[in-house]
Amino acid sequence: MLLVAIIGLLMTAAAVALAGRRARFLYRLATSGQPAPERVTYARENVGTELKAQLVEVFAQKKLLKWTPSGAAHFVVFWAFVILASVYLEAYGSLIQGAITGTPDFHIPLIGTWPVLGFLQDLIAVACLAGLVSFAVIRLKNSPKKLGRKSRFAGSHLGGAWLILFMIFNVIWTLFLFRGAAINTGNFPYRSGAFASEAVAKILPTSEVLEAVGLLLHIGVMLVFLVIVVNSKHLHIFTAPLNVMFSRRPDGLGAAPEMRSNGKALDFEEADPDTDVFGRGKLEDTTWKGFLDFYTCTECGRCQSQCPAWNTDKPLSPKMLILDQRDHAFAIAPYLLATEEEREKLPEDVLALAGKPLVGEDGVIHPDVLWSCTNCGACVEQCPVDIEHIDHIIDMRRYQVMIESNFPSEAGVMLKNLENKGNPWGMSEMKRAEWIEELASREVDPIEVQVIDEKAPDDLEYLFWVGCAGALEDRAKKTTKAVAELLHIAGVKFGVLGPMEACTGDPARRLGMEFLFNMLAQQNIETLNEAGVKKIVATCPHCFNTLANEYPQLGGMFEVVHHTQLLAKLVEEGRLTPITPIEEKITYHDPCFLGRHNKVYAQPRDIMAKVPGVQTQEMHRCKDRGFCCGAGGARMWMEERIGKRINTERVDEALTTDPDTVSTACPFCLVMLGDAINEKKNSGQAKESLEVVDVAQLLITSVKGQPVKA
Incomplete structure (x- = not known):
């Protein structure tokens, strides 16, 4: 057993050294960017809010559970990592105790022999296997080879995802091998409860050598997995809680980020173009929170699947916006981390990449990607790890507008006005x-x-x-x-x-x-x-x-x-009383800056519910998954030249409910949806009586008792 312990500890030391080296590299790379002290200040001053966010988003997996069955699969796999940490504690305890006493019968103090713990360990391991099968089916069903652009995995690094599923599978089967062998040798701490381990034990021979091999395999797989994780997209296992902690939106997307330079709010009267940072013109202008976003992206594609630009055949994918910056950051890391003297000695390919513009026709991000965004916030809302895509886009736009004067020409008229x-x-x-x-x-x-x-x-x-x-x-x-x-x-x-x-x-x-x-x-x-x-x-x-x-x-x-x-x-207080029935089927369109940005979903619907005769019919994409009208992010004043018009896509969805009226609560949405409805009327695809109105117009009609169409 002494030899087994030596091998196990040497493997551990080597893996921890490799993982630690990678962690140090990632920290240095992130801190090579702009400071963001306001993130730390907010987290420190809002401990209760941050604790709730960790409980709800990280441990309860709230955002992921919106997506079933993938959310349920991820929930059990996540909790398998948490609960099975106790098995690794037992494994290392057995390793060390076996070396000291010759008998690897370690158990966790106080709770280490409780049957309920043994049962829970086996239950979550079996559930994890079911989760892995679900993940495999979901990935095969949604393969980019099968669905092309419609796949939310389009653009993701698929090979790495399959490798991780394989490594998790290895963790589970080696766990049962180790535990089953320990049961047969009498070194297992649980006399009952571990139902799956007991079933495996029945098909294994009684062998101390098999137990030692199982122990080393189980530890070795975990250590290889650790090294793979810190070098892959599954780094989010460690960075997701941090990203949630330093997110600046506890409830709704709300404000655009302040323009900051060198960690301070930029004062335009005292700003110096030579020393101050105006938005993001190069990758090193990114804050450490931006780098944390890069590290944390799981490549799940939920943001991409909800993006109105991507869904109307525009080049913007929120996922690829983050991944392209991340891949570029890793490619030019030697340049970012080098001193001026060291940079002169770097290879030509690294220097060429470092000189590549962040935004441009031949840049990391194409201008069409940047200007396709409506700031609707669907990406941020759906991201399970709180990546702030809009912050990245706004910062890059700031540099393009204020320093490069490079933006859609029609928007210039709006600025002058x-x-x-x-x-x-x-x-x-x-x-x-x-x-x-x-x-x-x-x-x-x-x-x-x-x-x-x-x-x-x-x-x-x-x-x-x-x-x-x-x-x-x-x-x-x-x-x-x-x-x-x-x-x-x-x-x-x-x-x-x-x-x-x-x-x-x-x-x-x-x-x-x-x-x-x-x-x-x-x-x-x-x-x-x-x-x-x-x-x-x-x-x-x-x-x-x-x-x-x-x-x-x-x-x-x-x-x-x-x-x-x-x-x-x-209306609730009785100061306004709807009296005249409006016998219409009405579908409500959620304005992005009212809904996702400020979480106002109920009140417009409450008003319509109080109007007699109204039959409400929700669109397929509504509330936090509502689809943009296309006007946000200053898109109201820019031509939509690529792909299908976003407002047309939204009206097509509205028409599937066969409404008499489309209601909303935003003047931008009134204009965009109204224009699309008029186009549909002209082409005979919508009835002539169809119109888009504000919720307030419905209410005043009913309150005043004005005659309405049947």
Whole structure:
């Protein structure tokens, strides 16, 4: 047994040395990037939130269990790793005790002879084998050779995945060999409970040599597995808990990341182009959290399968966005980790790769990939290990826009309009008051909307943030009028800024023009603070998200609600009462910046549920799996030249429910879905009566008792 112990410990030392060397390399590579002290600060100041995230996302596997049966298979394999750690404790105990006493009958103190532990160990091992079979079937069924682009594994390193399944299988069969042999020699700590090990023991001969071989095989397989893991995509076994810990989104995607340089928020007035980092122009501009994203990607393709760009034949795959950067990082690691003197001696191929642009026609990331993103957040929502794909995209866009001035030309018109007129359409600021005049001048039920010139009155309950679309776009103006009228009926004291309101800056920030976003945001924050505004209601989810989640980055602290949240509350309180039935089948489209970004799913549906006669029919992709309309990420102001139009894809899905009306809660979605529906009408693929309306329009129709179509 002494020889067995020596062999086992030598194997362990060698494997730990190799794994440790790799871990040191990965740490050095990650820390060669930009610092991100705000991640550590957030984790330290929100210990309760982080602990909950570990319990829910890591141990309970919440995100993975959304995907069954693959989620269930991963759940049992994960818990097999956790529970079977006790078997490895027993294995090493037997190794050492056998060397000391000659009898390898070690058991874990206190609990090591409990039948329930032996049963649990065998049960999870058998379940793990079933999980491996499930994984194999899923991979064969969804093989890229079979499904091509539609496979979520398209682009993944498939050979490594099969190797890992094989190694896990080796862990399980060597476990039963070791335990079965130990039962026959009388060195097994459990007298009952270990049902599978007992079954294996019946077919094995009684042999101390077989027990020693089984012990060394079981330990050796684990050590080889360890070395493979730290050199493969299965590194996520160790990095996933860290990635979850340092994620900045405890509930919803929320804000885009602050623009930071050298670990600090970038001050544009004092920024130095020679020393400060403007977004991400080269790989070393990535923060260590970005590198952690690279290390943690499991290549599962859930993000890819949910991406609206990928699903409409565009080149953006969120998975490949991460993998391409990761592979490039490993390829140029010698350059990133070398001193200036050492870099001169590096091979030409490494230097050539290091000089490759991060974004470009011949770069790591093609520009079409970068500009296809709608910022919908489906990738981040579905990622089981909290990779923040949108942060990577926004940072790369910032460099392209502010340093390279390289972005779709039509978006430049939008930026000029924002800078000169305070709205993306370039309309006069006085146009923002036209809907107010229309409400006041109508013959039936005229309404006077209070315009706040300087200081808000003391009895003001909410400032109604109308937004650019709500004030200037004809379809969105209907929502604005409906909300204003509903607030009036409910007796809510509200006012608007009118011409003093400017774009929140969301399109500029999502495009990557952070400087313009800062300018608009600071202007609006100053206006709101001077008016004494505390509570805001917004109809546009993009405005809602920016005001609620991004303005606090610049000191703008306001209580912000979406109009569906406020209207649902008013209906619940009885201050608004839907009375007229609307006998229609309605399907609701979840706006990305309301749903995934801010977790507002229930209130729009609650409103529709209170309207008599409405029959709601959910689309196949809804709520956290809702499909984008195509307007986010400043795509509203860019041409969609590649593949199928995203709004057309979404309307095609809506039409499968045979709706009378498509409802939503976002002016961007109104425009995008409305345009696609009109195209379908023109081609005879949709009935002429089909229309897209805001939830508020349905509510005002029922509340006022207006006649509606049957």
